[in-house]
Amino acid sequence: xxxxxxGSQTLAGPPAIVLDKVNKWYGAMHVLRDVSLTVAEKERVxxxxxxxxxxxxxxxxxxxLETHQEGKIVVDGTELTDDLRAxxxxxxxxxxxxxxxxxxxxxxxxxxxTLAPIWVRKMPKAEAEELAMSYLERVKIPEQAKKxxxxxxxxxxxxxxxxxxxxxKPKIMLFDEPTSALDPEMIKEVLDTMIGLAxxxxxxxxxxxxxxxxxxxxxxxxxxxRGEIVESGPPNELFESPRTDRLKLFLSQILRGH
Amino acid sequence: xxxxxxxHVPTEAREQQKVAAPGPWAWARAxxxxxxxxxxxxxxxxxxxxxxxxxxxxxxxxxxxxxVPYGPTGIANTAVCQNAKGVGACWAVLADKxxxxxxxxYPYEEQWRPAIVVLLFIGLxxxxxxxxxxRKELALxxxxxxxxxxxLMWGGFAGMPLVTEDYWGxxxxxxxxxxxxxAFSFPLAVLVALGRRSTQMPAVKMLCVVYVELIRGVPLISxxxxxxxxxxxxxxxxxxxxxxxxxxxxxxxxxxAYLAEVVRGGLQALPKGQAEAADAxxxxxxxxxxxIILPQALRLVIPPLVNTFIGFFKDTSLxxxxxxxxxxxxxxxALSDPPWQSFSTEVYIGLAVIYIAFCFxxxxxSRSLERDLNRSRAR
Numbered sequence: 001x002x003x004x005x006x007g008s009q010t011l012a013g014p015p016a017i018v019l020d021k022v023n024k025w026y027g028a029m030h031v032l033r034d035v036s037l038t039v040a041e042k043e044r045v046x047x048x049x050x051x052x053x054x055x056x057x058x059x060x061x062x063x064x065l066e067t068h069q070e071g072k073i074v075v076d077g078t079e080l081t082d083d084l085r086a087x088x089x090x091x092x093x094x095x096x097x098x099x100x101x102x103x104x105x106x107x108x109x110x111x112x113x114t115l116a117p118i119w120v121r122k123m124p125k126a127e128a129e130e131l132a133m134s135y136l137e138r139v140k141i142p143e144q145a146k147k148x149x150x151x152x153x154x155x156x157x158x159x160x161x162x163x164x165x166x167x168x169k170p171k172i173m174l175f176d177e178p179t180s181a182l183d184p185e186m187i188k189e190v191l192d193t194m195i196g197l198a199x200x201x202x203x204x205x206x207x208x209x210x211x212x213x214x215x216x217x218x219x220x221x222x223x224x225x226r227g228e229i230v231e232s233g234p235p236n237e238l239f240e241s242p243r244t245d246r247l248k249l250f251l252s253q254i255l256r257g258h
Numbered sequence: 259x260x261x262x263x264x265x266h267v268p269t270e271a272r273e274q275q276k277v278a279a280p281g282p283w284a285w286a287r288a289x290x291x292x293x294x295x296x297x298x299x300x301x302x303x304x305x306x307x308x309x310x311x312x313x314x315x316x317x318x319x320x321x322x323x324x325x326v327p328y329g330p331t332g333i334a335n336t337a338v339c340q341n342a343k344g345v346g347a348c349w350a351v352l353a354d355k356x357x358x359x360x361x362x363x364y365p366y367e368e369q370w371r372p373a374i375v376v377l378l379f380i381g382l383x384x385x386x387x388x389x390x391x392x393r394k395e396l397a398l399x400x401x402x403x404x405x406x407x408x409x410l411m412w413g414g415f416a417g418m419p420l421v422t423e424d425y426w427g428x429x430x431x432x433x434x435x436x437x438x439x440x441a442f443s444f445p446l447a448v449l450v451a452l453g454r455r456s457t458q459m460p461a462v463k464m465l466c467v468v469y470v471e472l473i474r475g476v477p478l479i480s481x482x483x484x485x486x487x488x489x490x491x492x493x494x495x496x497x498x499x500x501x502x503x504x505x506x507x508x509x510x511x512x513x514x515a516y517l518a519e520v521v522r523g524g525l526q527a528l529p530k531g532q533a534e535a536a537d538a539x540x541x542x543x544x545x546x547x548x549x550i551i552l553p554q555a556l557r558l559v560i561p562p563l564v565n566t567f568i569g570f571f572k573d574t575s576l577x578x579x580x581x582x583x584x585x586x587x588x589x590x591x592a593l594s595d596p597p598w599q600s601f602s603t604e605v606y607i608g609l610a611v612i613y614i615a616f617c618f619x620x621x622x623x624s625r626s627l628e629r630d631l632n633r634s635r636a637r
Binding site for chain 2 (some may be wrong): 063065088091092094095096098100102103104105106115116119120161164165168
């Protein structure tokens with residue numbers, strides 16, 4: 001359907017995201033152990049692993065919804081520290097899509113999409129609305145613009161959430177289990193939207209269990225377990241010939257589930 | 259009506275109700291005379307209610323005395339009322355004293371000023387209640403109205419003689435304390451609630467916790483006493499902050515602590531994902547709070563907010579203990595006039611009507627507001 005192939009070679013552009021020996025603890029629990037990962041520009045990385053493996057925590061560290069205690073995270077050339085100005089720049093350039101959509105229920109779909117461009121990017125209202133409508137068209141729901149999130153189905157809400165993030169014209173998109181809260185019949189419409197986005201050359205990091213999507217879109221799959229990156233490589237290689245027992249076990253569980 | 263009854267009627271009855279032809283008779287048969295037991299209760303309660311109703315009508319209307327003759331010295335001759343005591347109400351006391359009760363000891367011929375003030379307040383409430391006017395200009399309207407209120411009450415310009423606060427009293431005092439009180443305590447409460455949830459600034463959080471717990475730990479009366487008796491002791495001689503202002507500040511601080519806890523409840527009820535989504539979009543703290551968090555959190559707490567508002571509207575009557583003459587106190591003062599001393603029931607009924615009018619309007623409005631706001635986000 002697209003130029004998107006199960007890329008077997010890692011892109012070697014300039015790095016968009018660098019995680020260097022990142023460690024994080026929740027109290028006594030060590031949730032990220034020496035996580036090192038480099039994502040190149042225009043690269044698409046799928047992160048998978050059993051629940052509690054730290055994959056969501058890792059992706060949430062990239063735009064500092066969670067703070068790391070040790071190690072270094074550099075996003076788009078800016079290091080994540082307590083410096084709020086640097087954080088503002090990064091959040092402006094990194095879009096995020098959540099498992100539970102997190103649309104703002106008291107605002108219309110259009111207002112959801114224009115809020116940040118108007119108040120963060122200081123875009124004129126008319127321009128922001130035009131931009132929002134163009135993205136809503138791209139996720140195929142321009143006719144819902146005047147409705148409220150509660151009036152839309154889960155799949156539609158998640159597509160709005162993608163459009164909302166895109167309205168900020170981010171350089172990097174993070175997806176935190178975008179289809180896990182959806183009914184099966186709605187998963188496809190969201191994945192199709194994400195595949196369309198991949199075709200535009202967006203840098204993407206996606207936590208998901210959708211192996212078909214990983215095969216089709218990802219340049220690289222990263223497998224995490226118990227807070228560390230266990231294996232990583234092109235999807236075909238990783239899925240066909242897993243080297244570690246942990247990944248073998250995980251794949252067998254995933255496949256049984258499907 | 260049907261959704262009120264639906265809660266109390268067992269399911270079978272509710273289904274019967276649907277089948278039965280609609281109308282008052284069908285409704286009565288289903289709800290009032292559904293069974294032998296129900297019929298007995300209906301008849302017994304109906305008898306009691308009618309008896310009370312007729313007695314009240316007889317006392318309050320049929321046998322009531324509306325005017326009394328006045329003696330040559332202008333002193334009311336209340337002999338008619340005294341004779342009717344226990345048989346009919348003496349509304350003449352309200353006819354005689356209503357201006358004293360409403361406007362206190364404000365100079366008699368200048369009482370059109372507090373009257374306009376009361377109308378200004380009511381106008382302000384009505385304008386603020388209309389959602390079409392919820393814009394930035396509304397803040398200007400508030401500032402303008404509150405300034406006009408002060409100017410009219412004090413006077414001292416444009417041919418209006420100066421009337422100091424010592425002569426203020428009655429309904430304007432109650433409305434001033436309640437309106438200024440809520441207008442200032444609400445923003446303060448929002449800040450305190452946000453401060454109490456702050457993770458970045460532990461010192462601010464500590465301060466907010468101490469403030470709320472301290473204020474909540476003492477009765478309003480003691481805060482008022484503190485403001486009126488103890489506070490001046492600590493002031494340098496010569497500096498005298500007006501008593502009304504001190505009471506006003508005490509009420510603001512007191513109300514803010516309670517409102518802050520209500521607002522905090524709303525903040526806590528909001529899913530964490532909302533703040534995260536706002537963060538991820540790059541919204542700053544104040545934009546996140548103003549556009550995403552507060553609109554949703556405050557909507558959730560409209561009922562307890564209005565509950566607190568109503569409570570504080572009535573609590574303003576406690577200022578009587580520090581010698582301010584609010585509406586309730588003026589009722590007491592009116593009753594100290596010898597001819598009218600024994601007609602407290604009538605005066606208190608009159609006062610109750612005024613309090614009920616304001617409080618009922620508030621609760622009625624809050625219900626309609628809740629309904630309107632929830633309609634826009636129907637699931």
